Amino acid sequence: METASLTGKEAAAALNAETTELAAALAARGRAPRLALVVANADPASAWYVNSLRKSATNRGIECDTIDLGTDADSAGLRAELAARTADPAVDAIMLQTPLPAGVKLEDVAAAIGAEKDVDGVSPLSLGLLAANTPVFAPATAEAVVVLLKRHGIELTGRHVAVVGRSNVVGKPLAQLLLAENATVTVAHSRTADLAAVTSAADIVVAAAGRAGLIRAEHVREGAVVIDVGTNEGPDGSIVGDVDAESVRGRAAALSPVPGGVGPVTTALLMRHVVRAAERSAQV
């Protein structure tokens, strides 16, 4: 079987074109959208990601401030910063970068981001609103998986989707989004007794475990669709997914590449969310 490549380039380009137009319209009405990136780490991968977000924002006509609180920041300091940016009418959108300093829990500090500015949907309130089917912003990576599937014309209604991973940023919100699309969802995790039995029963497998090469041919039913969310460092320093592409190719009907699959759609959705937050604040 030929395995199609579910690239994210087309979906990202369409979203980016729309975002650029909407950002220009907001600027013409008085103020360009503004994103605050709050950082408290010295992690090279995070620095790379912040840089790529800044570039992406600039290319779309979005103003971007980076607030680096340093690795000594504590929960109280982070919460105060996030609350101040939430209260600042000049800021439309806030993103908190991970990793956070040792001892700081994401759910504790993210609660200080107002839901209307929480463009990556990380706060407990944002996650609760998503679970209640009334989201303001869903986590962009989870939403990117659904956008990518739809863009490639993959039906979700009535399909069985196995999500591997139950984190608050990817697996759990993705399960909620898939339920809202009328899929039947199974969520697997590190304590799942027989992962291959769970995933090979599914029409669509989404790998979001952060384990290079976890998903192999035996985890995938012939003709299934496989989405790879994983971004892991390979032995040569390159980025590799959670799916062993060589093993799955020829068995799956379609597979999203890493890099170039979920990643570009995630970034494009984040920028789209920033503009939506700015549109909402312009109306208030």
Ligand code: NAP
């Ligand atoms: P995470 O917080 O570490 O969660 C990983 C999840 O996978 C956990 O629920 C864990 O189970 C489960 N897991 C770990 N090993 C497993 C195994 N052997 N079998 C089954 N399940 C296993 O990671 P995350 O933040 O959700 O991110 C997941 C991956 O997506 C990472 O590679 C990350 O870099 C990537 N990511 C990509 C994007 C993008 O835009 N492309 C954005 C965000 C994240 P337990 O709960 O039992 O520990």
